[in-house]
Amino acid sequence: MSENTFNYELKKNGDIVIFKLNERRFDSSIAGFVKGEFTILLHTEDVKKFIIDLSEVDYCDSSGLSAILLAFRILQSNEGKIKLASPTKNVKTLIEISQLDRVLPICNTVVEAVQELQAN
Amino acid sequence: MPKTEITIVSVYEKVAEACYSLRDFCYRNKIEKIACSELELCLTEALNNVIKHAYKENPLCSIHITYAFENGELIIAIEDSGIPRTNLDEPTLTYDPKDINSLPEGGMGLFIIKNLMDSSVYKREGDKNIFTIKKKI
Structure with missing residues (x-):
């Protein structure tokens, strides 16, 4: 990763947008940039169904969680839905410790997340 | 007593460096991976x-870190x-899952540390802040 940027992929599956973060560390060094990207994407593209694919993220801290919460807030205020897909064990543990598993829906795979959003 | 010291400049990009040295310290002292991950997370939150x-966020300052077993x-x-x-105050995290306005924007770091470590102590000595966290291995 070079400074002031981060690696990600965006895919569309019908009306579902899949954001895959291609970084091993989702921490303070990139969280601000991810927040900026989420804000632009979710406000300007009128996204209602959003998946964050965390399969490449080995490590996440509370600033990473804060970026995810921002996406959650924007979607909730637009009556949209979010799913977190394929979190690694470390990331899942952090979400559970922070008690955010009560609000953030977690799916084991992107396919499962897509199916759940399509069913709604 | 095994001990390692590292000093980093006060920018978020350098936090990973401190984590790498912690991981190396854990590896050399045969500390299991789960405990090492928890320690790494708490170190990140503290930094x-x-x-x-x-x-x-003044990038011209330094942070000194010591690991000891x-x-x-x-x-x-x-x-x-x-x-x-x-x-x-004792860090807490209380919010209503149905109320998005009550979701924590920040302040989760100390709560995470409290939950994963066996002890955390803050003290001010002269012009220095010293925050010590401990985990039984």
Whole structure:
């Protein structure tokens, strides 16, 4: 990763947008940039169904969680839905410790997340 | 007593460097991976707090970190010369899952540390903040 940027992929599956973060560390060094990207994407593209694919993220801290919460807030205020897909064990543990598993829906795979959003 | 020291400049990009040295310290002292991951997360949260709150994101400051393994405990001491910590309350995290406005925007770091470590102690010594976290291994 070079400074002031981060690696990600965006895919569309019908009306579902899949954001895959291609970084091993989702921490303070990139969280601000991810927040900026989420804000632009979710406000300007009128996204209602959003998946964050965390399969490449080995490590996440509370600033990473804060970026995810921002996406959650924007979607909730637009009556949209979010799913977190394929979190690694470390990331899942952090979400559970922070008690955010009560609000953030977690799916084991992107396919499962897509199916759940399509069913709604 | 095995001990390692590292000093980093106060920017978020350098936090990973401290984590790598912690991981190396854990590896050399045969500390299991789960405990190492928990320690790494708590170190990150503590360093983020120093950069954000004690140094107000001034990139020209330094943070000194010491790792020690003593009597079955891994001890991390984080030392900075920033603004003293004012909120010494027990960290809590209470929110209503149905109310998005009550979701935590920040302040999760100390709560995470409290939950994963066996002890955390903050003290002010002269012009220095010293935050020590310990985990029984």
